[in-house]
Amino acid sequence: MAQWGRQPFSKADFLFAERIGLEDLPEDSLIRTAYAFWRALAPEPSLPARSDFDATDVPRKIMPWVFLHEVVRNEDGTLDYRCKLMGTSTVAMIGFDPTGHLNTEYFTTPELSYLNESLDLTVNKAIPTFWKAGVPHARYETVAVWRGIFPLASDRKTVNMILGIGEPRRVPRDPK
Structure with missing residues (x-):
């Protein structure tokens, strides 16, 4: 079991991070399954509420990668996020379990900037957003992490x- 505490992937910096569209996700992506689950929770244009589902309703194949964050609105107008649930595969990937803690308590720049800016955009626009980041990894040179963020x-x-949901995929080494 991963221990609490800051344990970086292997380097301090993301290699790249970008916002993408739903259509840019691989066809077999777990993010697409998560999006379909989220959209089925409430008819458009309403946003689903947390009360619309419980963890046992989440499709089994995506549950290990799912996370749930409470939006914390600070007095200065900034946002932070308290982790309420973190899937076991995500915990294993990042090396610790942040459940019960704020993003600002366990991530540092540039991870915090990427994570909070992507969450902030989803909160402020009240729409799902999709992301791809290249993350250094100790065993594999680079892992691409695809993310879907869905407002409740x-x-x-x-x-x-x-x-x-975050879904890692190994990035092949550049054959030189």
């Missing part, structure tokens, strides 16, 4: 929770 709103409008 108790009142169906104001985002107060984030349902998300």
